[in-house]
Amino acid sequence: MKVTELEITVHPAEPDAPPILALFHAIPGVGSVRVVVRTDDGVSGAAEIGFGRATGRPNSLAAVIEHELKPVVLGTDTAFIRGTHEAMLRETDYCGPTGLALYGISMIDVALWDCIGKAHGVPCWQLWGAVRDRIPAYAMVGWPNYGDEKLQRVCAEAVEHGFRAVKIRGGFPTMEEDVERVKLARKAIGDDTKLMVDGGQNLTVAEAIRRGRALQDLGCYWWEEPIPTHDIDGNVAIAEALDIPLALGENLHGVTDFARHLRCGAVDIVQPNMRRAGGPTTLLQIGTMADAFDRRYASSQADGTVQLNVMACLPNALYLEADVLDPTSLPELTDGHISLPTGPGFDWE
Numbered sequence: 459m460k461v462t463e464l465e466i467t468v469h470p471a472e473p474d475a476p477p478i479l480a481l482f483h484a485i486p487g488v489g490s491v492r493v494v495v496r497t498d499d500g501v502s503g504a505a506e507i508g509f510g511r512a513t514g515r516p517n518s519l520a521a522v523i524e525h526e527l528k529p530v531v532l533g534t535d536t537a538f539i540r541g542t543h544e545a546m547l548r549e550t551d552y553c554g555p556t557g558l559a560l561y562g563i564s565m566i567d568v569a570l571w572d573c574i575g576k577a578h579g580v581p582c583w584q585l586w587g588a589v590r591d592r593i594p595a596y597a598m599v600g601w602p603n604y605g606d607e608k609l610q611r612v613c614a615e616a617v618e619h620g621f622r623a624v625k626i627r628g629g630f631p632t633m634e635e636d637v638e639r640v641k642l643a644r645k646a647i648g649d650d651t652k653l654m655v656d657g658g659q660n661l662t663v664a665e666a667i668r669r670g671r672a673l674q675d676l677g678c679y680w681w682e683e684p685i686p687t688h689d690i691d692g693n694v695a696i697a698e699a700l701d702i703p704l705a706l707g708e709n710l711h712g713v714t715d716f717a718r719h720l721r722c723g724a725v726d727i728v729q730p731n732m733r734r735a736g737g738p739t740t741l742l743q744i745g746t747m748a749d750a751f752d753r754r755y756a757s758s759q760a761d762g763t764v765q766l767n768v769m770a771c772l773p774n775a776l777y778l779e780a781d782v783l784d785p786t787s788l789p790e791l792t793d794g795h796i797s798l799p800t801g802p803g804f805d806w807e
């Protein structure tokens with residue numbers, strides 16, 4: 459099955475879309491890029507990813523795909539998908555195969571696996587070999603712009619919807635604010651729901667350790683990105699000082715970033731983001747590598763069904779992040795778990 463066409467569609471960010479407020483900055487309307495790969499067998503596969511913050515980013519990514527990646531992919535045999543993945547990394551190495559290049563590689567990887575799954579009429583997890591038939595999911599609900607009342611309401615709605623774990627943002631200017639948010643969320647979700655806290659890379663090492671001790675005393679489940687992710691020494695110091703697991707990885711690029719953090723003991727739970735990791739091919743590598751270090755895997759976002767398909771095949775998979783502002787728009791949950799998708803490639807059904 460040879461790749462004969464690669465179509466790119468840009469959906470620019472709407473200039474007047476209501477912004478989402480992250481901790482200290484607003485994210486303007488989200489633009490996206492869609493890629494469709496067509497083959498000489500008549501089978502096609504697709505991938506779509508969105509962006510925040512920068513309105514020019516979708517067009518920049520489209521240019522990288524059109525001028526650097528598309529020439530590598532056209533004419534290749536989908537049976538050699540890992541070879542194509544390597545070829546795209548080599549092609550972009552001159553300027554560094556991270557950043558936007560890796561976003562493009564990730565999208566093409568998704569579209570190619572989607573083709574292969576559709577050609578065989580099975581979900582990708584069946585191609586790779588699964589270890590489980592459902593995945594625990596948590597809801598990211600505690601956005602920092604939520605006032606106390608909204609924070610509690612959205613936390614309670616997530617539990618009502620069936621989640622057994624929720625995540626809120628911490629890393630506020632003072633530890634007292636972080637502790638207060640945790641207590642408010644805990645009141646809303648009860649004692650049986652797990653509570654994770656994301657520090658948003660905002661703290662110093664000393665402050666991350668101080669707050670991490672408070673969070674572990676409050677029974678929180680993981681402490682995510684309290685300091686900049688690329689500070690390996692700092693993250694090693696935090697992981698060594700605390701009992702609460704240190705989760706990070708959404709801002710790491712490619713398999714080698716994860717290899718360094720794992721080798722140094724700078725992470726307890728890896729959280730690769732599909733767009734920055736390199737697509738499902740690399741997510742599987744990262745997950746397997748983390749398993750060899752006896753570390754767990756949690757997704758950063760879900761990216762449609764991509765992370766579900768990957769996590770089905772990882773023995774160390776811990777939690778899927780439900781990356782929506784409205785948890786009620788999610789698929790049905792049973793006991794806090796999402797069933798595996800049954801559609802071919804990356805289709806839901």
Ligand SMILES: [Mg+2]
Pocket residue numbers: 656682683708
């Ligand atoms: Mg995060």
